[in-house]
Amino acid sequence: xxxxxxxxxxxxxxxxxxxxxxxxxxxxxxxxxxxxxxxxxxxxxxxxxxxxxxxxxxxxxxxxxxxxxxxxxxxxxxxxxxxxxxxxxxxxxxxxxxxxxxxxxxxxxxxxxxxxxxxxxxxxxxxxxxxxxxxxxxxxxxxxxxxxxxxxxxxxxxxxxxxxxxxxxxxxxxxxxxxxxxxxxxxxxxxxxxxxxxxxxxxxxxxxxxxxxxxxxxxxxxxxxxxxxxxxxxxxxxxxxxxxxxxxxxxxxxxxxxxxxxxxxxxxxxxxxxxxxxxxxxxxxxxxxxxxxxxxxxxxxxxxxxxxxxxxxxxxxxxxxxxxxxxxxxxxxxxxxxxxxxxxxxxxxxxxxxxxxxxxxxxxxxxxxxxxxxxxxxxxxxxxxxxxxxxxxxxxxxxxxxxxxxxxx
Numbered sequence: 217x218x219x220x221x222x223x224x225x226x227x228x229x230x231x232x233x234x235x236x237x238x239x240x241x242x243x244x245x246x247x248x249x250x251x252x253x254x255x256x257x258x259x260x261x262x263x264x265x266x267x268x269x270x271x272x273x274x275x276x277x278x279x280x281x282x283x284x285x286x287x288x289x290x291x292x293x294x295x296x297x298x299x300x301x302x303x304x305x306x307x308x309x310x311x312x313x314x315x316x317x318x319x320x321x322x323x324x325x326x327x328x329x330x331x332x333x334x335x336x337x338x339x340x341x342x343x344x345x346x347x348x349x350x351x352x353x354x355x356x357x358x359x360x361x362x363x364x365x366x367x368x369x370x371x372x373x374x375x376x377x378x379x380x381x382x383x384x385x386x387x388x389x390x391x392x393x394x395x396x397x398x399x400x401x402x403x404x405x406x407x408x409x410x411x412x413x414x415x416x417x418x419x420x421x422x423x424x425x426x427x428x429x430x431x432x433x434x435x436x437x438x439x440x441x442x443x444x445x446x447x448x449x450x451x452x453x454x455x456x457x458x459x460x461x462x463x464x465x466x467x468x469x470x471x472x473x474x475x476x477x478x479x480x481x482x483x484x485x486x487x488x489x490x491x492x493x494x495x496x497x498x499x500x501x502x503x504x505x506x507x508x509x510x511x512x513x514x515x516x517x518x519x520x521x522x523x524x525x526x527x528x529x530x531x532x533x534x535x536x537x538x539x540x541x542x543x544x545x546x547x548x549x550x551x552x553x554x555x556x557x558x559x560x561x562x563x564x565x566x567x568x569x570x571x572x573x574x575x576x577x578x579x580x581x582x583x584x585x586x587x588x589x590x591x592x593x594x595x596x597x598x599x600x601x602x603x604x605x606x607x608x609x610x611x612x613x614x615x616x617x618x619x620x621x622x623x624x625x
Contacts, residue, residue: 249355
């Protein structure tokens with residue numbers, strides 16, 4: 217089970233029930249094709265009742281699945297109307313036939329939905345190096361297309377899962393100067409999670425009127441402050457993507473005065489999904505937030521936070537509840553960020569451990585209880601400037617090794 221975590225308070229928007237179909241004009245479906253040995257849903261469709269402005273951010277891994285390049289190419293025009301996604305098989309490193317299979321999946325979905333092929337994007341996640349079971353998908357996609365529903369957002373969120381233990385979804389309503397818009401979101405990710413995306417998807421929908429160029433800029437900024445600030449194990453995957461679709465069904469076009477509220481809301485929603493991914497990290501027993509302040513630049517703060525978050529020594533100490541805080545400072549020191557050890561201050565869960573380079577005295581009881589909570593907040597002030605960053609991670613447990621040692625078998 218994931219580590220419990222609470223949605224951060226947010227005043228600008230109202231949380232509402234739903235997922236990717238919370239926004240007007242979107243429907244979804246899920247189906248079990250038989251790709252997953254578990255027998256769970258492994259095919260998901262997301263469809264708008266009209267063409268959408270669309271934007272995407274993709275994995276930086278140079279080994280990429282066909283779906284990544286196909287979807288990137290199709291989104292280059294800024295328009296999309298449907299997404300077909302399978303889980304349990306990444307269709308990566310499957311040669312020319314894998315490319316053709318990815319195109320065929322989109323073509324089948326387009327035919328069943330009555331759409332031009334170029335308006336259908338694809339996504340796959342799962343085991344690398346195995347061909348897709350196309351016979352199962354050729355029958356499964358029509359089944360899913362026949363079950364589209366505005367109520368099926370939660371089904372969509374479950375169908376895109378792999379080693380996730382829970383679905384990850386959020387929806388909200390935002391009052392703008394010209395009316396109310398809705399934003400829905402579903403994500404997946406549990407292992408192979410590393411900044412610059414990971415084995416993760418996030419699909420977002422909104423009924424606001426937003427041109428594709430502005431949507432792309434908004435998404436890039438949101439991803440940089442959320443999904444590029446989460447790590448479970450330091451491994452970046454081959455299939456990652458974050459996509460957002462704006463169909464304009466509300467008829468509400470944000471005014472210039474509305475953009476700060478829209479921007480903050482999307483950023484907040486993406487952060488909640490990033491935290492949910494860290495909380496559901498493979499084998500995780502702790503959700504960890506790392507705040508670095510006082511850096512010379514924001515870039516330095518991010519370097520230090522990322523290195524701490526990825527440190528196996530830090531992560532195993534967190535799992536073992538071993539208050540070995542020197543590992544945190546050592547990680548920051550090798551991160552490449554500017555560091556002067558006599559100016560560093562460190563707190564864990566609000567308890568100051570180091571003040572301006574001087575270790576503070578802790579009783580044995582304080583040391584024992586320091587890492588007991590399932591939520592751990594690490595705050596490191598470098599004392600050199602105003603740069604800051606936040607990162608989310610989890611601990612590294614025996615179960616992480618077990619899950620990944622047995623993933624293929």
